[in-house]
Amino acid sequence: MPELILHHYPTSPFAEKTRLMLGYKNLPWKSVIIPMIMPKPDVVALTGGYRKTPILQIGADIYCDTALISDVLEHLQPEPSVYPEPSKGMARTLAHWADNTLFWTSMAYNTQPKGIAQIFEKAPPEAARAFGEDRKAMSFGMARIRSADAAAAYKSYLRRISDMLDDRPFLLGEVPCIADFAMYHPLWFTRVQTPVLAGILKLTPAVLDWMDRMAAIGHGSFEKFSSAQAIAQASAAMPAPLSDEVFQDEHGIPLGSQVVITSEAFGPEPTEGELVAATRMHYTLRRVDARAGTVHVHFPRIGYALKAATPA
Structure with missing residues (x-):
């Protein structure tokens, strides 16, 4: 290897x-x-x-x-495969949506003033400013979602994810696939990096349970x-x-x-x-x-x- x-x-x-x-x-x-x-x-x-x-x-x-x-x-x-059959195409498509639409909705919600304050609470004031300028340069020309609009969309997306977990432990079946990893990380940021805003996740208990199962995978050696x-x-x-x-x-x-x-x-x-x-x-x-x-x-x-x- x-x-x-x-x-x-x-x-x-x-x-x-x-x-x-x-x-x-x-x-x-x-x-x-x-x-x-x-x-x-x-x-x-x-x-x-x-x-x-x-x-x-x-x-x-x-x-x-x-x-x-x-x-x-x-x-x-x-x-174990992250593209298990027979749902490989579905998993890739959902992962692409998660890495783009879900991610940017989540981050627009996470980076509202309370979130930014928590992210940089132990850093000097200039750190938040430098981060903002850096990400502004990286997102030049992109449409920006306002945090209030993002909150409404985020709640809807969380409900849809919850619906996918009604009768299975992971999004498309009994084992994780690429869609699980892609949908998890924006929610992880809310839960772990901006816990002051993580109350939004409590509206969907099935999603929190799934997040616990994903977190239990760990980072390996x-x-x-x-x-x-x-x-x-x-x-x-x-x-x-x-x-x-x-x-x-x-x-x-x-x-x-x-x-x-x-x-x-x-x-x-x-x-x-x-x-x-x-x-x-x-x-x-x-x-x-x-x-x-x-x-x-x-x-x-x-x-x-x-x-x-x-x-x-």
């Missing part, structure tokens, strides 16, 4: 999604704690620009976005690791051989081209590199960094835009 390095910070909801999947699959991992806001020089050394949390590193391969990280973990450890160690490991390794999946050209951009990949929504920072793979599910860019050496940076197709790099 290759060594898994997770770059994350404790209060990141999407990192919690990944930590739980690592625990569910009983995969040991190394924990690199990264800054909550920019600058993130060690992250950017590995990714080339992408700065959302978490990222998964395996040697000189860097995997961005939890949608892709989930697939990587599934490939490494197929059992991990040990602390430093950013310097992670970068040194990337520098000492070579990217794994690419699979023989067929090149799927949707852009008229041939392999070997210099390209730029950006998120279609949150976190617009670009990553530039040589396009070395474009399969039906993901893109891979080859980059060379002064500290990290030659790395392959991998992105899912869904949610990311690919274009040719502008000539210098």
Whole structure:
């Protein structure tokens, strides 16, 4: 089993999604704690620009976005599966909704003034301001949900999740699937990081019981690791051989081209590199960094835009 390095910070909801999947699959991992806001020089050394949390590193391969990280973990450890049949397509679709609509509704509710005050109650005043400016830059151009509107929608979504749990312990059956991990992490933030606002969850006791079952999965076995160690490991390794999946050209951009990949929504920072793979599910860019050496940076197709790099 290759060594898994997770770059994350404790209060990141999407990192919690990944930590739980690592625990569910009983995969040991190394924990690199990264800054909550920019600058993130060690992250950017590995990714080339992408700065959302978490990222998964395996040697000189860097995997961005939890949608892709989930697939990587599934490939490494197929059992227990987070995509159990026969509801694999449904699970993926629900997970996408949860990582987008449910997540942003939850965070609009969680980051109302009482929530922000609790998140930063032990930090100096400038920390909240810096966080706000950082997230404002990451969400440039996005429509923002007002907290009052978010509260109403959040209650409706919680009732719908509760309805899914009427006759089963997990959302689609007897065992967790990717939809459980994706729906859990926004609610986890409400319950654990902004408990002053967690009363909203008490309206749906079945959801709280399900959250207890998810939390009991735990994070598995991990040990602390430093950013310097992670970068040194990337520098000492070579990217794994690419699979023989067929090149799927949707852009008229041939392999070997210099390209730029950006998120279609949150976190617009670009990553530039040589396009070395474009399969039906993901893109891979080859980059060379002064500290990290030659790395392959991998992105899912869904949610990311690919274009040719502008000539210098």
